[in-house]
Amino acid sequence: MPELPEVETIRQDLTRTIVGHTITAAEAYDDMILVNTNPDDFAQRLTGRIINDIARRGKVLLFRLSEDICLLVHLRMTGRLYTISDQEALPEHTRAALSLDDGQRLVFVNPRRLGRLEIGSSTDLGSCRLLTNLGIDALSPEMDGRALEELLQSHQIAIKQFLLNQKHLAGIGNIYASEILFRSRIHPDRPANSLMAAEQRKLLRTMRRVLKEAIDYRGTTVSDYRDGEGKRGSYQSQLQVYGREGESCCRAGCTGTIVRVKHAGRSTYLCPECQRLS
DNA sequence: ACAATTACCTGTATGC
DNA sequence: TGCATACAGGTAATTG
Numbered sequence: 001m002p003e004l005p006e007v008e009t010i011r012q013d014l015t016r017t018i019v020g021h022t023i024t025a026a027e028a029y030d031d032m033i034l035v036n037t038n039p040d041d042f043a044q045r046l047t048g049r050i051i052n053d054i055a056r057r058g059k060v061l062l063f064r065l066s067e068d069i070c071l072l073v074h075l076r077m078t079g080r081l082y083t084i085s086d087q088e089a090l091p092e093h094t095r096a097a098l099s100l101d102d103g104q105r106l107v108f109v110n111p112r113r114l115g116r117l118e119i120g121s122s123t124d125l126g127s128c129r130l131l132t133n134l135g136i137d138a139l140s141p142e143m144d145g146r147a148l149e150e151l152l153q154s155h156q157i158a159i160k161q162f163l164l165n166q167k168h169l170a171g172i173g174n175i176y177a178s179e180i181l182f183r184s185r186i187h188p189d190r191p192a193n194s195l196m197a198a199e200q201r202k203l204l205r206t207m208r209r210v211l212k213e214a215i216d217y218r219g220t221t222v223s224d225y226r227d228g229e230g231k232r233g234s235y236q237s238q239l240q241v242y243g244r245e246g247e248s249c250c251r252a253g254c255t256g257t258i259v260r261v262k263h264a265g266r267s268t269y270l271c272p273e274c275q276r277l278s
Numbered sequence: 279a280c281a282a283t284t285a286c287c288t289g290t291a292t293g294c
Numbered sequence: 295t296g297c298a299t300a301c302a303g304g305t306a307a308t309t310g
Binding site for chain 1: 301302303304305306
């Protein structure tokens with residue numbers, strides 16, 4: 001569920017609330033969500049560690065702990081990561097929980113069990129499974145016009161699917177792919193390597209603007225997403241095409257109607273008037 | 279190497 | 295109400 005803006009919002013929230021604290025207990029209740037570890041090892045390696053800082057790469061959160069331990073978290077479709085009080089009952093579908101020295105508890109809630117927690121070494125992040133095949137972060141300064149052009153020119157796959165592939169650039173998911181292409185006025189079926197230089201520049205500018213705006217709005221809550229305190233985001237109010245099939249295009253002077261199509265089984269929303277194939 | 283398809287899970291909404 | 299089906303913001307594995 002969460003894409004770059006949602007994961008970044010959680011990172012900012014948790015940086016404020018849990019960095020500097022010590023983990024006093026760590027429990028995992030579901031083997032399936034663990035990568036390169038098991039419940040006993042999970043408890044043993046995390047207990048007593050101090051949370052030094054929280055980083056993000058694409059949709060992956062990295063909790064850098066004392067002793068060079070790094071806890072990596074990918075929320076996939078329905079994962080939530082937020083703090084509660086250790087006086088509260090664990091929420092339904094809690095798959096793991098970290099108790100902290102100040103009475104907070106960080107819970108990983110994941111109904112569909114597609115999310116993943118991995119324990120790695122801060123000095124050897126390259127060997128972490130959650131980071132393999134991850135391209136440059138979409139908001140990194142390294143993802144500039146030259147880097148994007150380089151990536152686009154070697155692929156003729158539809159631009160929608162190109163944007164969703166995390167090995168090209170990391171962080172964009174199904175909601176923001178539709179929003180970014182609509183605001184760039186690029187048809188989602190356009191081959192990646194067919195974009196003109198002006199379109200490439202527009203795509204890059206729009207991508208940065210939309211992702212940053214969504215972070216300012218604390219992410220998009222269509223259904224499951226919650227921030228680091230368990231609260232909803234608000235960027236859903238700003239969505240211009242996603243989930244708006246049958247509604248009128250919002251662009252001034254356009255009389256088009258938003259349609260929904262499929263790419264690799266996933267919904268794509270667009271305005272056929274604003275986003276032409278030819 | 280690239281692209282397309284399938285599989286992994288479970289909760290919710292929809293239609294009959 | 296019960297049941298079948300479709301769908302969901304993600305990625306990995308498999309196949310061509």
